[in-house]
Amino acid sequence: MAERGKGISGPAEGLERAPSTVDEDPIERIIRSLLDSFPSAIADFQKLRKGVLRARIERRDLFKACKYLRDGLGFEHISMISAIEYEDRFELVYHIASYQHRVFLELITTAPKDDPSVDSVSSIWGGANWQERESYDLMGIKFNNHPKLERILLPSDYLYHPLRKDFRG
Amino acid sequence: MAEMWINMGPQHPMTHGLWNLRIKVDGETITDAEPEVGYLHRGIEKLCEDRTYTQIIPITDRLCYGSSLTWSHLYCLTVEDLMGIEVPKRAEYIRVAAIEMQRIASHLMWLAAYGADLGLMAGFIYCMRDREVFIDILQALTGSRITYNFPRIGGVAHDVPSNFDRDALRACTYMERRLKEYEEMFDRSKVFMMRNEDVGVLRRTDAMNLGVTGPPLRGSGVRYDLRKDMPYSVYPEFEFEPATHPDCDCYARYRVRMDEMWQSCRIIRQAVQKMPKGKWRILAPRNAPEGTGVGRVEDPRGEGVMYVVGDGTDKPYRLKIRSPIFVTVSAAPKMLIGYKVADVVAIMGSLDMCIGETDR
Numbered sequence: 001m002a003e004r005g006k007g008i009s010g011p012a013e014g015l016e017r018a019p020s021t022v023d024e025d026p027i028e029r030i031i032r033s034l035l036d037s038f039p040s041a042i043a044d045f046q047k048l049r050k051g052v053l054r055a056r057i058e059r060r061d062l063f064k065a066c067k068y069l070r071d072g073l074g075f076e077h078i079s080m081i082s083a084i085e086y087e088d089r090f091e092l093v094y095h096i097a098s099y100q101h102r103v104f105l106e107l108i109t110t111a112p113k114d115d116p117s118v119d120s121v122s123s124i125w126g127g128a129n130w131q132e133r134e135s136y137d138l139m140g141i142k143f144n145n146h147p148k149l150e151r152i153l154l155p156s157d158y159l160y161h162p163l164r165k166d167f168r169g
Numbered sequence: 170m171a172e173m174w175i176n177m178g179p180q181h182p183m184t185h186g187l188w189n190l191r192i193k194v195d196g197e198t199i200t201d202a203e204p205e206v207g208y209l210h211r212g213i214e215k216l217c218e219d220r221t222y223t224q225i226i227p228i229t230d231r232l233c234y235g236s237s238l239t240w241s242h243l244y245c246l247t248v249e250d251l252m253g254i255e256v257p258k259r260a261e262y263i264r265v266a267a268i269e270m271q272r273i274a275s276h277l278m279w280l281a282a283y284g285a286d287l288g289l290m291a292g293f294i295y296c297m298r299d300r301e302v303f304i305d306i307l308q309a310l311t312g313s314r315i316t317y318n319f320p321r322i323g324g325v326a327h328d329v330p331s332n333f334d335r336d337a338l339r340a341c342t343y344m345e346r347r348l349k350e351y352e353e354m355f356d357r358s359k360v361f362m363m364r365n366e367d368v369g370v371l372r373r374t375d376a377m378n379l380g381v382t383g384p385p386l387r388g389s390g391v392r393y394d395l396r397k398d399m400p401y402s403v404y405p406e407f408e409f410e411p412a413t414h415p416d417c418d419c420y421a422r423y424r425v426r427m428d429e430m431w432q433s434c435r436i437i438r439q440a441v442q443k444m445p446k447g448k449w450r451i452l453a454p455r456n457a458p459e460g461t462g463v464g465r466v467e468d469p470r471g472e473g474v475m476y477v478v479g480d481g482t483d484k485p486y487r488l489k490i491r492s493p494i495f496v497t498v499s500a501a502p503k504m505l506i507g508y509k510v511a512d513v514v515a516i517m518g519s520l521d522m523c524i525g526e527t528d529r
Binding site: 048051052076077078079080082084085093095099102104106125126127128129130131134138152153154155162163167 | 206207210212214215375377378379380381382391393398399463465472474476478486487489491495496499500528529
């Protein structure tokens with residue numbers, strides 16, 4: 001089992017890789033393939049515990065990376081989308097699971113306070129549709145290209161986004 | 170024929186809770202559907218930001234009235250991940266035994282409601298009666314019948330009562346005898362089978378893409394059970410088989426839940442027999458460190474996930490809850506379109522709706 005919070009660096013430059021047993025581990029393969037495809041956008045890989053992986057990604061490449069995760073790496077299931085408000089930014093955490101590789105990926109992206117928007121992934125995973133609506137409803141995150149970005153839990157004429165820290169019931 | 174929208178709910182016997190299903194019909198055939206939820210939104214995630222970690226345990230019990238123990242367990246699991254606590258072995262065994270009892274109780278409540286939906290009132294009465302057996306054991310264990318407030322961060326509230334193993338094994342033997350009876354009662358009922366077979370088909374690829382989890386996913390032929398495939402707690406130490414069925418229809422989902430009850434009986438037996446001696450609780454720190462924790466369990470209704478952000482104080486900065494039914498119900502149009510209005514009851518019933526966790 002990997003140590004908690006152990007950082008993993010990128011592939012060695014200019015070296016032709018010999019086949020190794022490392023590739024048997026799906027997590028290593030996923031890290032390598034993500035680093036090869038999105039070298040500038042994805043960073044900060046951490047193995048949390050067995051089968052759980054964390055990474056950070058730039059907001060602009062989120063959609064492309066998610067599409068690649070589903071089509072190229074076999075992540076069939078989006079488990080959860082959480083929006084968190086910090087003092088200086090919004091953080092969106094995508095928990096994505098792969099049924100075939102038994103891997104659980106935590107993909108974190110940030111959005112600035114004055115522009116809380118991010119590309120919708122509901123055209124990639126249908127399961128993201130309602131979760132994005134929930135994040136919009138409760139936290140006020142705008143999801144670009146969402147098919148129906150409306151309130152879901154609260155009434156449609158409600159004025160606030162109650163999970164924001166400045167909201168006091 | 171002219172199409173029209175019909176509201177099934179918020180007050181409708183089909184809904185099993187407080188939600189609304191709008192369906193567009195062309196004669197008897199459903200051409201579009203739109204579930205509406207939110208009637209029971211209590212703002213639990215916001216509520217949790219203002220409570221200490223211990224105070225949240227009873228709140229998470231209130232997420233689902235059908236299986237409250239799995240939710241408080243999931244919460245404790247998540248916070249233990251955040252705090253980096255190792256739970257004593259005995260506590261894990263007690264938890265697993267209790268969760269599997271809760272799973273049987275939850276599935277029995279579903280089967281009761283499903284039987285009543287499809288016109289088998291005898292099924293309703295039988296299942297509710299046998300659910301009492303497990304509720305009684307859980308009451309002896311925890312002190313309450315529905316909302317238990319039993320798991321603690323770092324273990325469970327107290328040790329098992331005397332004769333717990335005897336009662337649990339007896340209940341399993343009793344339940345296995347009953348399950349045979351149910352299988353004969355439901356599978357041989359012509360009405361039940363006619364309303365179930367080839368109704369509400371959800372293809373394998375759709376089920377995966379739409380985020381459907383739990384029995385509906387396994388009923389669509391995907392063999393994925395978190396207890397087996399990404400094990401938590403002490404599940405790797407037990408022998409059991411995840412239940413799957415390849416048919417993708419309502420009958421498959423019914424079959425998966427029945428098989429899960431058999432497997433739960435197996436797990437309870439092993440948990441009670443192998444339960445080690447020792448401590449059942451360690452003291453957890455009051456404050457959580459800065460960082461995040463994530464927990465992921467196989468709830469009776471699907472995949473429950475919690476994500477907690479700690480900021481160094483005794484209250485969570487943010488707690489996000491993933492409810493399995495919230496996502497599953499968003500896939501309802503896929504199952505409903507093309508079937509008749511009379512099939513709505515069977516299709517939505519086969520999902521095991523629980524509004525408490527859907528709306529949070």
